[in-house]
Each structure stands twice: as structure tokens, then as C-alpha cells.
Amino acid sequence: MSKSSKRWLQEHNRDRYVNLARSRQLRSRAVFKLEELDRRHKLFRPGQTVVDLGAAPGSWSAYVVEKVRPGGKVIAVDLLDMQPIAGVVFLQADLNDAERLQYCIAELGENSADLVISDMAPNLSGIAAVDQAGSLNLAESAYRVACSVLREKGHFLVKLFQGSDSAAFGKQLAEKFDKVLQVKPRASRANSSELYILAKGYTM
Numbered sequence: 001m002s003k004s005s006k007r008w009l010q011e012h013n014r015d016r017y018v019n020l021a022r023s024r025q026l027r028s029r030a031v032f033k034l035e036e037l038d039r040r041h042k043l044f045r046p047g048q049t050v051v052d053l054g055a056a057p058g059s060w061s062a063y064v065v066e067k068v069r070p071g072g073k074v075i076a077v078d079l080l081d082m083q084p085i086a087g088v089v090f091l092q093a094d095l096n097d098a099e100r101l102q103y104c105i106a107e108l109g110e111n112s113a114d115l116v117i118s119d120m121a122p123n124l125s126g127i128a129a130v131d132q133a134g135s136l137n138l139a140e141s142a143y144r145v146a147c148s149v150l151r152e153k154g155h156f157l158v159k160l161f162q163g164s165d166s167a168a169f170g171k172q173l174a175e176k177f178d179k180v181l182q183v184k185p186r187a188s189r190a191n192s193s194e195l196y197i198l199a200k201g202y203t204m
């Protein structure tokens with residue numbers, strides 16, 4: 001194991017959200033970020049259709065499926081396989097692959113989703129510019145999905161590693177949504193450049 005992997009593992013094991021997720025038998029610490037964003041921005045309601053991109057190992061989908069009951073629907077997409085979650089439909093696809101992206105859009109159905117949420121992240125290289133470019137590519141793929149599957153006034157939540165192109169991406173979203181906010185949940189590691197963009201009120 002490399003020095004940086006060892007350091008990451010030590011920090012990961014000391015992280016209070018990692019320990020909390022383990023003690024509650026949750027699939028990932030990522031759920032605490034979504035829980036906080038939901039508390040602050042009232043994202044989920046019973047009956048909604050939610051598309052979860054970059055869903056594995058599944059903590060966001062497991063959280064959302066409870067929130068949209070009864071009558072709701074969660075469709076999860078990831079390039080990795082995911083252990084099944086009752087009530088969640090899973091599609092395995094690489095959203096960087098244009099054909100697979102089109103297949104997902106066709107499966108999801110046009111203008112049918114209330115919310116598209118994306119926690120997709122590239123495999124980290126440790127080189128900031130490379131990781132930011134990878135993250136922006138994924139955020140743009142998520143945006144492409146959102147523009148096809150969101151209903152009028154639907155919302156889009158997307159993770160992005162902050163970099164020189166993040167502001168331009170925010171501006172692009174502002175052309176299609178009523179309101180665009182940058183949010184950094186407390187559970188997001190302070191030393192990480194990750195932030196979330198919440199775009200509310202899609203215009204078809």
C-alpha cells in the first residue's frame with residue numbers, strides 16, 4: 001500500500017461519520033451529507049420519483065426510498081454493481097459512455113423525475129487538476145441526464161470538485177433552473193474540494 005493510501009485509511013478510520021455509519025450499519029458515510037442537505041433544503045417527499053446517479057454502495061438510495069414512500073420511486077445508476085435495496089430499481093451503466101447514457105435516459109423515461117441527485121466521483125489520482133476535470137465530466141453527464149428526465153420545476157443536486165471551471169458549470173445550470181446554490185455539508189471532509197450544487201426549478 002502506498003504512503004498516501006495508508007494516510008487516507010488512517011484518516012478514514014478516525015473520521016466520526018465513518019464510525020457512525022459503521023455503528024448504524026449504513027452502507028456509506030455519504031448518507032450524512034444527503035441527510036443534512038435534505039434537512040436544510042427539504043428535498044424529498046412521499047410520492048416523488050428520484051434518480052440517483054453514482055449510487056453504489058447505496059446509502060443515498062436507501063435513505064431516499066424511505067423518504068418517498070408511499071407511492072414514490074427510486075432509480076439508481078452506477079458503473080459498479082450494487083447490493084439490492086427493496087424498492088430501488090438499479091441500472092448498471094457507465095455514464096461517461098454516450099451510448100450507455102442514452103440507454104439510461106430511455107429507461108428512465110423523459111420528463112418523469114422530480115429530482116436527479118448525483119454523488120458521482122472519479123477514481124482519485126491525487127492530482128487536483130485531473131480530479132477536478134474528471135469530476136466536471138461526471139457532473140456534465142449528470143446534467144445531461146437531468147435535462148432529459150426532469151419534469152418541469154424538478155430539482156437537480158450534483159457533486160463537483162471545485163476548480164477553475166466550476167463557476168462556468170454553475171452559470172450553465174442557471175440558464176435552465178430558477179435558483180442555483182452551492183452547498184458544502186458538514187459531513188463533507190473539510191480538506192476536500194468537493195461541494196454540491198443544488199439547482200431548483202427546472203425549465204423544460
Ligand SMILES: C[S@@+](CC[C@H](N)C(=O)[O-])C[C@H]1O[C@@H](n2cnc3c(N)ncnc32)[C@H](O)[C@@H]1O
Nearest residue numbers: 030054056057058059060079094095119120121
Ligand atoms: C462517492 S460514491 C457514491 C456513494 C453513494 N452516494 C452512496 O451513498 O453510497 C461515487 C460513485 O460514483 C460512481 N461513478 C463514478 N464514475 C461513474 C460513471 N462514469 N458512471 C456511473 N457511475 C460512476 C462510482 O462507481 C461510485 O460508486
